Amino acid sequence: MGKRFVMGLFENENAAVAAVAAVTEKAWNVEKTHSPIPSSALAEALKLKKSRVGYFTLAGGIFGFFFGFVLAGFTATRWDLIVSGKPIVALVPFFIVGFEFTILFAVFGNIIGMLTQARLPNWKRDRFYDERCSGEHFGVLASCPEGEEKNLAGLLTAHGGEVTVHDA
Amino acid sequence: MADSYLSFKEIDRTVLSTLEPATRRYWTAVVLLAGGVMLGAACWAYQIATGIGVGGQNNPVAWGTYLINFVFWVGIAHSGTLISAILHLFRAGWRNPIARAAETMTVFAVCTAGLFPFIHLGRPWMVYYMIPVPTQRTLWPNFQSPLMFDVVAISTYLTVSSLFWYTGMLPDLAIIRDRAPEGSIRKKIFTILALGWTGAHEQWRHYARTYLFFAALATPLVISVHSVVSWDFALGVVPGWHTTIFAPYFVAGAIHSGLAMVLTLMIPLRRIFKYERIITVTVLENVAKTIIFTGLIVAFAYGTEFFIAWYSHNAAEAAIFKWRPTGDYRIGFWIMVVCNTLVPLLFFFRKIRTSLGWLFGISILVNIGMWFERFVIIITSVAHDFIPYAWGNYAPTLVEFGIMVGSFSLFFLLFILFVKHMPSVSMTEMKELTHPGGQEHG
Numbered sequence: 001m002g003k004r005f006v007m008g009l010f011e012n013e014n015a016a017v018a019a020v021a022a023v024t025e026k027a028w029n030v031e032k033t034h035s036p037i038p039s040s041a042l043a044e045a046l047k048l049k050k051s052r053v054g055y056f057t058l059a060g061g062i063f064g065f066f067f068g069f070v071l072a073g074f075t076a077t078r079w080d081l082i083v084s085g086k087p088i089v090a091l092v093p094f095f096i097v098g099f100e101f102t103i104l105f106a107v108f109g110n111i112i113g114m115l116t117q118a119r120l121p122n123w124k125r126d127r128f129y130d131e132r133c134s135g136e137h138f139g140v141l142a143s144c145p146e147g148e149e150k151n152l153a154g155l156l157t158a159h160g161g162e163v164t165v166h167d168a
Numbered sequence: 169m170a171d172s173y174l175s176f177k178e179i180d181r182t183v184l185s186t187l188e189p190a191t192r193r194y195w196t197a198v199v200l201l202a203g204g205v206m207l208g209a210a211c212w213a214y215q216i217a218t219g220i221g222v223g224g225q226n227n228p229v230a231w232g233t234y235l236i237n238f239v240f241w242v243g244i245a246h247s248g249t250l251i252s253a254i255l256h257l258f259r260a261g262w263r264n265p266i267a268r269a270a271e272t273m274t275v276f277a278v279c280t281a282g283l284f285p286f287i288h289l290g291r292p293w294m295v296y297y298m299i300p301v302p303t304q305r306t307l308w309p310n311f312q313s314p315l316m317f318d319v320v321a322i323s324t325y326l327t328v329s330s331l332f333w334y335t336g337m338l339p340d341l342a343i344i345r346d347r348a349p350e351g352s353i354r355k356k357i358f359t360i361l362a363l364g365w366t367g368a369h370e371q372w373r374h375y376a377r378t379y380l381f382f383a384a385l386a387t388p389l390v391i392s393v394h395s396v397v398s399w400d401f402a403l404g405v406v407p408g409w410h411t412t413i414f415a416p417y418f419v420a421g422a423i424h425s426g427l428a429m430v431l432t433l434m435i436p437l438r439r440i441f442k443y444e445r446i447i448t449v450t451v452l453e454n455v456a457k458t459i460i461f462t463g464l465i466v467a468f469a470y471g472t473e474f475f476i477a478w479y480s481h482n483a484a485e486a487a488i489f490k491w492r493p494t495g496d497y498r499i500g501f502w503i504m505v506v507c508n509t510l511v512p513l514l515f516f517f518r519k520i521r522t523s524l525g526w527l528f529g530i531s532i533l534v535n536i537g538m539w540f541e542r543f544v545i546i547i548t549s550v551a552h553d554f555i556p557y558a559w560g561n562y563a564p565t566l567v568e569f570g571i572m573v574g575s576f577s578l579f580f581l582l583f584i585l586f587v588k589h590m591p592s593v594s595m596t597e598m599k600e601l602t603h604p605g606g607q608e609h610g
Binding site: 013032033034035036037038039042043046048050051053054057068071072074075076078079083084086090093094096097099100101103104106107110111113114117118119120121122123124126129131132133134135136 | 175176177180300302306307308309310311312313316317320321324327328331332335339342343345346347359360363364365366367368369370371372373374375376377378381382385388389392396596599600603
């Protein structure tokens with residue numbers, strides 16, 4: 001049996017959240033939601049887990065700290081010349097280099113984390129996406145087995161949604 | 169706070185209308201500023217062809233307006249991060265209408281600042297000495313030097329603030345893409361720039377986390393950057409420089425000048441782009457209140473410097489602090505004191521801090537005062553060093569003035585090009601602000 005997709009567009013967040021709750025209650029699937037702002041209510045209704053971007057950030061930061069420290073130490077030992085009475089491998093000034101590299105690489109990790117986790121960039125056109133969702137509408141894309149799309153569309157309409165039915 | 173009755177549609181309409189084709193007055197401003205940039209470039213080219221001696225720097229004042237402008241522009245950059253990152257972490261909603269423009273100011277101010285070490289080098293092609301790659305003599309940079317801290321800190325700051333700025337723009341770029349006519353060049357450009365953003369819950373989930381970490385990382389970075397800049401001076405054993413208060417003193421001064429520049433940019437922007445319902449007087453008033461706070465910190469730092477000079481019984485330190493308010497550069501000193509510490513106190517009066525004319529006028533005076541603060545710090549200390557027979561004064565030359573005009577023109581040119589072609593107010597953050605029960609991203 002084929003799958004049918006129904007997109008409901010809502011003018012406010014509360015209606016979209018109620019629609020998500022109703023769809024999941026009926027054992028249909030919420031495939032995706034689109035919103036113009038981050039919505040904690042939608043995230044709660046969808047029972048989203050915490051993002052793992054932080055691990056990338058942390059890994060980047062740890063790498064950056066050691067990289068900065070090792071780079072400064074390496075360049076200092078290439079020319080063993082005592083400057084201003086400081087030791088060749090001077091921990092205090094190298095800490096500053098280590099700190100700056102920690103932030104730099106943590107940010108690189110952060111960006112890599114976001115791009116890989118959110119699957120960006122993705123220039124392939126999403127056929128279900130309605131451009132009004134970047135402006136003022138909240139979109140809920142739900143799926144159901146073939147033949148039930150009318151019921152699903154009815155449910156979304158009952159919650160105030162403007163509905164479009166898509167084939168699989 | 170912004171007008172809470174603004175609907176999502178009105179926010180989009182107001183911001184998108186600023187991207188409509190520009191008027192002749194706009195292009196006249198662009199041409200004038202481009203002329204200023206050309207003047208600066210011509211002066212720099214003349215300096216490269218003739219030699220660094222065309223500037224006024226000489227013994228004992230080897231650091232002149234090039235270093236003053238470097239510190240000035242790095243300082244200007246700081247409040248952008250204060251507004252976008254630090255106030256974001258504090259959940260200060262009033263920063264949302266001005267965050268984008270302040271971030272833009274940060275990025276362009278760092279770019280402008282970054283030019284000055286090149287200009288000051290005299291032979292800019294020798295910059296590779298500061299990059300950690302082996303030269304033909306396998307000579308590596310010395311990371312014990314505060315000048316190398318600077319290279320690392322400023323390039324990190326430019327990279328991080330640019331990425332933060334672009335990441336923050338992603339949802340807005342998608343709005344412009346979605347509103348652009350099908351098949352238009354704008355649609356194509358913004359389709360690429362938006363990276364395929366659709367506001368899907370999976371995207372928001374990771375984006376919100378990323379934005380929060382960005383803010384958390386940018387906060388210590390911004391404090392470290394101007395601290396590092398201050399150590400260019402404080403690590404030198406020069407009277408007036410060699411002091412432990414320099415890092416917090418510079419950071420407070422940077423935020424002070426940056427906030428003043430925010431007002432200088434926001435007030436005309438608000439009027440020209442009809443942003444009255446977005447950048448309300450309350451928002452500008454909050455910036456003014458923060459300026460009172462930073463002005464008091466700066467005043468405390470000025471006082472502390474004099475106290476240290478007196479209490480330390482250090483003859484050289486005492487001499488320099490006696491000379492600053494009474495010597496050859498006393499006018500600069502008093503401009504600094506009056507504009508940075510006394511004039512901002514006018515913001516204690518509600519009538520003044522809610523009047524656009526006063527806000528704009530005072531912001532210009534604080535900018536002037538902060539430029540003179542860098543002049544006083546950099547010039548006076550080396551002009552009157554330890555040995556009286558080596559004393560000498562400094563005055564900028566026409567070439568230096570030309571390069572300074574070029575730097576200001578470049579900053580304002582980049583800013584006006586940006587605000588006319590990209591979203592100068594974050595539509596998404598404005599929606600979060602006006603949305604009942606909405607969360608800030610992150």
